[in-house]
Amino acid sequence: MIQVMGELLITCGVILLLFVVWELWWTNIEANSAQQAAVSQFAQDFQGPVAPPPADAPPVDYGDPKVMAAPDQGSTVFGVVYIPRFGATYSRPLVEGTAPAQLDTLGLGRYDSAVMPGGVGNFAVAGHRQTHGAVLDAVHTLVPGDKIYVQTKDGYYTYVFRNNQIVMPNRADVLAAVPTQPDATPTDRFMTMTSCNPRFGAEERIISYSLLESWQPASAGPPAEIAAQVAANQNGKG
Structure with missing residues (x-):
C-alpha cells in the first residue's frame, strides 16, 4: 500500500512539473510566435514611411491626436506597442478585448470601457x-x-510613464476615465497597463500609469527611438 501511494505521489509530481513547464515555457513559445506574426502583418499593411523625421527638423505641432474608432472585439490587430525599457526589439500587438481569446494569444488587449x-x-x-x-x-x-509608444494606422502616440501601483484585483477604479477617481471628468490623456502581481502569482494587480506627451501622424514617420524596430517589423525581421 505504501509503495502504491509513493508511486501515485511521484506520478502526481511529474504531472505537476509538466504542467508548470507547459504554462511557463510552451505557452510563451506559442504566443511569441503568434504575436510576432501579427506584428509583422500589421507592419506590412501600415501606410507610412519607416524613417524618422530628420534630427535637425524643427518640431511640428500636429494638433490634437487623431483617435480611431474602436474595432470589433476579436483577433484583429489595430496597433503595436513599443516599450524600449523592455528591450530594443520589444513590439507587441494590440487587440480589442481582454478575454483569454485575446490575451492568451495576441498579448495586449484594450478594455472595452477604455x-x-x-x-x-x-x-x-x-x-x-x-x-x-x-x-x-x-x-x-x-x-x-x-516612453511607451503606440502605433496605429493613423500614426504614433508617445506616452510617458509616471508610476506603478499595486492593488487588489477588485480595484476597478484604476480603469476609470481619470484613474482611481471615478467621479472626475478627464482632461488628460492617460494610458494604463494592468497585469498580475507578483510575477509568479495573481493575488494582486500591478497598475502602470502614463500620460500622453505627443503624437505624430503616420506620414511623419516614427519617433527616432523606435524607428529601427518599426522598419524591422515591416521587413518581417521583428
Missing part, C-alpha cells in the same frame, strides 16, 4: 506577466520618464 489611443480619458490595456508571451513581465522595471 478610450482608444490618443483619446481624452483612460486608454487601458491588460497583458499577461509570466505566461502566454509574458508581454508585461518587466513592467516593474519601468521608471518615471520612460
Whole structure:
C-alpha cells in the first residue's frame, strides 16, 4: 500500500512539473510566435514611411491626436506597442478585448470601457506577466520618464510613464476615465497597463500609469527611438 501511494505521489509530481513547464515555457513559445506574426502583418499593411523625421527638423505641432474608432472585439490587430525599457526589439500587438481569446494569444488587449489611443480619458490595456508571451513581465522595471509608444494606422502616440501601483484585483477604479477617481471628468490623456502581481502569482494587480506627451501622424514617420524596430517589423525581421 505504501509503495502504491509513493508511486501515485511521484506520478502526481511529474504531472505537476509538466504542467508548470507547459504554462511557463510552451505557452510563451506559442504566443511569441503568434504575436510576432501579427506584428509583422500589421507592419506590412501600415501606410507610412519607416524613417524618422530628420534630427535637425524643427518640431511640428500636429494638433490634437487623431483617435480611431474602436474595432470589433476579436483577433484583429489595430496597433503595436513599443516599450524600449523592455528591450530594443520589444513590439507587441494590440487587440480589442481582454478575454483569454485575446490575451492568451495576441498579448495586449484594450478594455472595452477604455478610450482608444490618443483619446481624452483612460486608454487601458491588460497583458499577461509570466505566461502566454509574458508581454508585461518587466513592467516593474519601468521608471518615471520612460516612453511607451503606440502605433496605429493613423500614426504614433508617445506616452510617458509616471508610476506603478499595486492593488487588489477588485480595484476597478484604476480603469476609470481619470484613474482611481471615478467621479472626475478627464482632461488628460492617460494610458494604463494592468497585469498580475507578483510575477509568479495573481493575488494582486500591478497598475502602470502614463500620460500622453505627443503624437505624430503616420506620414511623419516614427519617433527616432523606435524607428529601427518599426522598419524591422515591416521587413518581417521583428
